[in-house]
Amino acid sequence: MVPDMVLDIVQIGHPVLRAPCHDVPGEELGTPGMQEFVDDLIETKRAANGAGIAAPQVGKPWRMFIVEVRDNPRYPYKPHAELTVCVNPRITFLTPDRYLNYEGCLSIPDLRGQVPRCPHIRLQALDRFGVPFEREIKGITAGTFQHEYDHLEGILFPDRADPRTFCTWKEFAERYQAGVEKAVRQVVDQWGE
Numbered sequence: 001m002v003p004d005m006v007l008d009i010v011q012i013g014h015p016v017l018r019a020p021c022h023d024v025p026g027e028e029l030g031t032p033g034m035q036e037f038v039d040d041l042i043e044t045k046r047a048a049n050g051a052g053i054a055a056p057q058v059g060k061p062w063r064m065f066i067v068e069v070r071d072n073p074r075y076p077y078k079p080h081a082e083l084t085v086c087v088n089p090r091i092t093f094l095t096p097d098r099y100l101n102y103e104g105c106l107s108i109p110d111l112r113g114q115v116p117r118c119p120h121i122r123l124q125a126l127d128r129f130g131v132p133f134e135r136e137i138k139g140i141t142a143g144t145f146q147h148e149y150d151h152l153e154g155i156l157f158p159d160r161a162d163p164r165t166f167c168t169w170k171e172f173a174e175r176y177q178a179g180v181e182k183a184v185r186q187v188v189d190q191w192g193e
């Protein structure tokens with residue numbers, strides 16, 4: 001049994017964050033090497049207190065990401081989301097509605113910005129063992145999945161944000177967090193997550 005490893009998270013400017021990723025072949029998913037990688041990706045996300053992490057963020061151009069939100073010091077106001085490993089995912093928007101999500105990214109130090117996200121999506125993906133699954137996801141959690149999915153297309157949140165909303169984490173905590181917590185509660189009330 002190999003102990004889980006915390007991997008290095010690549011930062012904005014690294015080309016792997018800008019290239020579309022390629023599908024993970026189903027037969028590769030079952031291999032011990034790939035299962036170890038999934039464990040390491042989970043460990044890396046938890047060590048960095050991310051809401052999610054995508055494979056390109058640790059230098060692998062593969063269509064795979066993880067979402068998990070428990071009590072998170074980076075996002076204390078986010079609703080919990082169970083650990084979900086998504087391989088070769090597809091996302092379909094189920095409503096024309098959008099809400100504004102204040103996002104940050106483990107690959108972009110000290111920057112947050114407001115991104116319009118769809119509050120009701122269908123996710124179709126393989127799990128870590130290659131078994132297909134499908135889920136409808138709503139609200140704030142749906143925004144987290146869209147952020148991670150964007151990584152697989154080489155898209156980073158500032159590409160979708162209004163640059164006038166950019167702020168450091170310190171300015172966010174001092175000026176915007178209280179307002180965002182209120183907005184998040186409204187999204188949760190309306191969409192249930």
Ligand code: ZN
Pocket residue numbers: 104105106107147148151
């Ligand atoms: Zn990110």
